Amino acid sequence: MDNKPFATVQDLIDLWRPLKQEETTRADKLLVVVSDSLRVEADKVGKNLDVMVADSVSYGTVVKSVTVDIVARTLMTSTDQEPMTQTAESALGYSWSGSYLVPGGGLFIKNTELNRLGLRQQRYGVIDFYGHD
Template identity: 75%
Template sequence: MDQLQPFATIDDLATLWRTLKADETTRAEELLLVVSDSLRTEADKVGKDLDKMIDEKPPFFANVVKSVTVDIVARTLMTSTNQEPMTQTTESAMGYSWSGSYLVPGGGLFIKNSELNRLGLRRQRYGVIEFYG
């Protein structure tokens, strides 16, 4: 079975996020494939084919898919592989207090609900049912 192409490239990462360091390039290439396939899986869960959507929708939709892919890969690359990355820390002196927030608690790849919304991959829920209509 042929490998499907990722929705973004290393050049897209450099343009939309930042130039990669030499040791990040190999990891980023693999992440682009994994993230793209993960997005395809999320689309399949709601009965959609993301590749077909890109072909059928206006050309700007492909840019949205590329942007979401770059966002997820960038977030994953920012996640340290040898220590827990902190987004916020607070320290005190004489009271011996410390607190912090982790970038990705538990590590790993994750896709935000807002990113799925941007791609139209969230299931619609009915909020009101009219019984006496």
């Protein structure tokens, strides 16, 4: 079964911004990877994302939006240097510190994105301190 991406390069352009030539090729590959990653996340909680998208046009639009968000964030991550969100330097004390955009690099899906898709598995439990009589 050939799984199609949940969004296209044109969706990325329409919902985010125009892409540079080198970004277009990368985006095309990322759309496949992100879509399959979302399928795996859905499978972890016992859901079939393709069926859910086929059943609801509105849900399909949300899946497309989340896919575009993840690909856009990944494209914003620098590939030729470490992406920094914050840096601080000092002079005579020889101090330097910084925070990385994506520690460890690579693709990641935020919990809020999984929440938007209804793919977060809620956990519940009770601890009985006193036991039963």
